[in-house]
Amino acid sequence: MNEKTTIYDIAKALNITAATVSRALNNNPKISEATRKLVMETAAKMNYKQNKLALALKSGKSNNVGVVVPYIDRNFFSAIIRGIEEELYPLGYHVIICQTHELENTEIDNINALLNAQVDGILMSVSKHTEQTDHLNHVLNKNVPLVFFDRKKDINGVSTVTINDYEGGYRATKHLIEQGCKRIAHISGHWALEIYKHRFNGYKQALLDHGISYNKDYVIKAKSDISAGKKAVEKLLKLKNPPDAIFSSSDYVALGAIQELKEHGIKIPDDFCVVGFSNEPFTKFMELSITSVDQSPLDMGKMAAKVFLEQVKEANVKIEKKVVLTPTLKIRKSSSKIGKK
Amino acid sequence: MNEKTTIYDIAKALNITAATVSRALNNNPKISEATRKLVMETAAKMNYKQNKLALALKSGKSNNVGVVVPYIDRNFFSAIIRGIEEELYPLGYHVIICQTHELENTEIDNINALLNAQVDGILMSVSKHTEQTDHLNHVLNKNVPLVFFDRKKDINGVSTVTINDYEGGYRATKHLIEQGCKRIAHISGHWALEIYKHRFNGYKQALLDHGISYNKDYVIKAKSDISAGKKAVEKLLKLKNPPDAIFSSSDYVALGAIQELKEHGIKIPDDFCVVGFSNEPFTKFMELSITSVDQSPLDMGKMAAKVFLEQVKEANVKIEKKVVLTPTLKIRKSSSKIGKK
DNA sequence: TTGTAGGCGTTATCAG
DNA sequence: CTGATAACGCCTACAA
Numbered sequence A, B: 001m002n003e004k005t006t007i008y009d010i011a012k013a014l015n016i017t018a019a020t021v022s023r024a025l026n027n028n029p030k031i032s033e034a035t036r037k038l039v040m041e042t043a044a045k046m047n048y049k050q051n052k053l054a055l056a057l058k059s060g061k062s063n064n065v066g067v068v069v070p071y072i073d074r075n076f077f078s079a080i081i082r083g084i085e086e087e088l089y090p091l092g093y094h095v096i097i098c099q100t101h102e103l104e105n106t107e108i109d110n111i112n113a114l115l116n117a118q119v120d121g122i123l124m125s126v127s128k129h130t131e132q133t134d135h136l137n138h139v140l141n142k143n144v145p146l147v148f149f150d151r152k153k154d155i156n157g158v159s160t161v162t163i164n165d166y167e168g169g170y171r172a173t174k175h176l177i178e179q180g181c182k183r184i185a186h187i188s189g190h191w192a193l194e195i196y197k198h199r200f201n202g203y204k205q206a207l208l209d210h211g212i213s214y215n216k217d218y219v220i221k222a223k224s225d226i227s228a229g230k231k232a233v234e235k236l237l238k239l240k241n242p243p244d245a246i247f248s249s250s251d252y253v254a255l256g257a258i259q260e261l262k263e264h265g266i267k268i269p270d271d272f273c274v275v276g277f278s279n280e281p282f283t284k285f286m287e288l289s290i291t292s293v294d295q296s297p298l299d300m301g302k303m304a305a306k307v308f309l310e311q312v313k314e315a316n317v318k319i320e321k322k323v324v325l326t327p328t329l330k331i332r333k334s335s336s337k338i339g340k341k
Numbered sequence C: 001t002t003g004t005a006g007g008c009g010t011t012a013t014c015a016g
Numbered sequence D: 001c002t003g004a005t006a007a008c009g010c011c012t013a014c015a016a
Helices: A007-014 A018-025 A033-045 A052-059 A075-091 A104-116 A134-141 A165-178 A194-209 A226-237 A251-263 A281-285 A297-313 B007-014 B018-025 B033-045 B052-059 B075-091 B104-116 B134-141 B165-178 B194-209 B226-237 B251-263 B281-285 B297-313
Strands: A064-069 A094-099 A121-124 A146-149 A159-163 A184-188 A219-221 A245-248 A273-277 A291-294 A322-325 A328-330 B064-069 B094-099 B121-124 B146-149 B159-163 B184-188 B219-221 B245-248 B273-277 B291-294 B322-325 B328-330
Touching (some): A007 A018, A018 A033, A134 A146, A159 A165, A165 A291, A165 A328, A184 A251, A219 A226, B007 B033, B064 B075, B075 B094, B121 B297, B165 B184, B165 B194, B165 B245, B165 B273, B226 B251
Parallel strands (some): A146 A159, A159 A322, A184 A219, A184 A245, A273 A291, B064 B121, B121 B146, B159 B322
Antiparallel strands (some): A291 A328, B291 B328
């Protein structure tokens, strides 16, 4: 009753063969209605559950997909995973999660482990410190669908789902310009990740398009945390001609920047505007809510899942799809100089 | 080269038998050093990877554990999952995640799917709306280790990892009393979850222990969101003798409460103190940072994983372990009446 | 319509 | 030390 019951058990109980049981269970057309019903009933009675492992071994499909991210408890990534799970679960897939901790070796490890586990696909955001691509090519060689989301490597034949970081940077900067800001600084991240380059490019182009000359001194590369934001502001305020706005590639940096600006008695948004990136939950909860670029991670996850599904459907065809989502600017108090209530 | 190579392939290449290859690969003592080396080398050369699926079918161990939570993108749960993953990954386990969306039927579904997938254990936080326990007993009948974290059902033989919600409520309330608050209200959650009852009990006992009589009008049950917090405050302020502090079972409610209090021109913490629960990331980022009870979800996840591991180790013995973690109060501005700088 | 037999990739048992 | 063989649970030609 409580131990595993197999199709053999129920075959024995019915004095028929396991093959017949299998067919009945799978609604195979070539089976009498009578036996089908009988099998179904006793299967239920004996509390039979199909062993997906055996099925997987037989069919070569595990119905598991691996998802690899730096850390699962970062809001951006957990929201993506949620999207993936919700899209894939109804189709019978299970999501296996792995964290790289931003370490190349761990990433390689994860990938290999997933491959050994015979996953039907891998959806991932590459680690900040990944330089090799052998392990990724390896996935392709095994004919396992691979999809990058957000952070990618340029590899032939791999589909990607990203947001238009350039556009995000552009819109954020344009918004600041429209608010009347003239000297807009930019705090960027580690350029090993191209997303930061793109945001910077968008920033730069927006300036140029609006007749504002680009000033190298206004651009700072920093880690993505609060204290980095503070330090960056300290530096910026020491310039002979300090900026009157910041577009930051990180919400945490934006927060640190705001804190430091307040320490200096600078009024936000009246005298200084700040825009962040990622639309972290806290940005909208702040009393001085922070304008930020939303990356719609939930949609990104769902889209990554859909791209994966297309890939499995057309197993023979090699498709390389590049989906680029458009970010939206969430305008909040930290940059609402005009039309303030 | 790029298709799956099995032990048969490498056996053929070496003119030996698959069994020998298997032994060599597994460092079986009864094998000559020479063939071991030979096998290892050609295995590497042929890029052999063990098929864990076959191993799982053979051994009955999938090396997968299922983790079931309401939503994975809630900070509390994603942090727990991170803890579980980090504890289990080094031992070769993979974590499969499922979301119940707080729905009983989805939970039942998830559990069954995980069982079919032959997971080696299930770690879960039960859904708010789960009343049945058949599906959970079912897990036990199959002899699959089951561990509850945070939200549990009282089922014989199931280990649990929770925090001492009573203590959390007690400490939060005591803290408010120590700050000089005299009329402390409590905003609770859905009592279908016993955690809310426990927090309430801690609140009540703290009052009594400090000679403050319990006032039913000061207790409100509400959903766990910002607007519920606002409404609760509206109600409380209409009392003939309104409170001067709130201990809320939710950080979101606490935030809503604070917003509403400010609307009414009430000074926090000078005239009114607020304490929340969960230590959501945003609580410490606010300009008026919010005092909150930290549940150390990362530790909770790690502990749940450890309990699971003990369980698999002692497969024969039925152990029912109840781990209760002690929450810590993170004191911040929203309740720091005394010793304010 | 149903039974038989083989195989998915491994490991374990038993001989040799 | 190594080779054959069976088994894990399921599905699917092929045969009856």
